Amino acid sequence: MATFKTLDDLGDLTGKVALVRVDLNLPMQDAQVTDDTRVRASAPTILELAAKGAKVLLLAHFGRPKGERVSTMSVSMTLDAVQAVLGKEVMFVPEIAGDVVKQAVGILQPGDIAMLENTRFWKGEEQNDPELAKAIAANGDLYVNDAFSAAHRAHASTEGLAHLLPAYAGRSMEAELKALDAALGTPERPVCAVVGGAKVSSKLDVLNHLVTQVDHLIIGGGMANTFLAARGVNVGKSLCEHDLTGTAEKILEIADGAGCTVHLPYDVVVAQEFAANPASLRTCNVHEVAENEMILDVGPQAAEALADVLKTCRTLVWNGPLGAFELAPFDAATVALARSAAALTKEGALISVAGGGDTVAALNHAGAADDFTYISTAGGAFLEWMEGKELPGVVALLG
Ligand code: ADP
Ligand code: MG
Secondary structure, eight states: OOOBGGGGGGOOOOOOOEEEOOOOOOOEEEESOOOHHHHHHHHHHHHHHHTOOOOEEEEEOOSTTTTSSSSGGGGGGGGGHHHHHTTTEEEEOOOOOHHHHHHHHHHTTOEEEEEEOGGSSSHHHHHHHHHHHHHHHHTOSSSEEEOGTTTTTTTTTTTGGGGTTTEEHHHHHHHHHHHIIIIIIIIOOOOOEEEEEEOOOGGGGHHHHHHTTTTTEEEEEHHHHHHHHHHHHOTTSSSSSGGGGHHHHHHHHHHHHHEEEEEEEEEEESSOOOSSSSTTTTEEEEGOOOOOEEEEOHHHHHHHHHHHHHTSSSEEEESSOSOOOOSSSHHHHHHHHHHHHHHHHTTOOEEEEEOOEEEEEEEETOOOOOGEEEEOOTTTHHHHHHTTOOOOOHHTTBB
């Protein structure tokens, strides 16, 4: 793994100014933060820098103001939540560069924390304008990036700054990079990937990359239907991208050439409508799906076989539920496999890394998330990493 500097490389920072990129793009309802997970993720980094005596300046984006000052998108909307998580007062500064920030730095004492305004109020942020980056850097002595979730963007606060100041990965960034490296960078083999979710089209790059990286690829969810159709299975009225069966075939060919075993369901849970416990619910072989039925989950036999595949593996990376898990009983295969993975991880037999909005929800629903080695909440950045892309915010941190 290419190396990056961490907070371990920092000694006493008394009087130094740390510009810290964090993720404060928090879900809100009626001007209230509804989930402070992202703040809690970066709290250790912020508090550690403060404890080392730094004056900490938080940088983050909030919403999509597109280079304009939009008052409803001030990052100060998150101030109360941030103060509550940190247990410390945080000064709000309505700029990200210039004299106002300089004056704020003059007022702050070592160990104090300030939140700068929404970086995306300035056009130069998303354009990665070197002038804006220089202006921000002028008020800092070091740069810490703790926002893996924004690392797939080459913006002034996620990429540009890293070239202008001594740059460090924060604790949450460090944990994410180590987990991702353990999952796909330099993993213990055999490696198994689970890819599910609704559509092949949204995960083509993920599938194409994974078949060249992993030993076993488990395909579930709606996207499995496209692969089944490619193999000549009649999937009835299942969600299926019939125009992508050629693409699916190519992915299967690449897998074959790369020595990756692809696992598709051979029994499935079907129903005539997507509703909780519908009267038309039944389990059947993939070759027995009727014209008026849709596949909504991987069947129990296939699910058991998949759990056996996991038992032969040392590493698991998972994105996308195996079925339409929002409604019972179409959560069954996802829940069963999640619990198997959690149990194997707990025994020390498996390293398990998962990410994706619905995936995290499904693993929580299964009560399995806590036992996974690492759960990424990074969304787009996690997916781009699964696609094998270089993330500019990460590359900029590498020495
Ligand atoms: P993530 O957010 O973790 O990346 P996705 O958004 O790709 O995951 O996939 C989740 C969605 O896939 C869920 O809404 C789920 O209902 C849907 N899904 C899974 N299996 C099926 C299926 N067989 N038919 C239709 N939709 C499905
Ligand atoms: Mg989703």
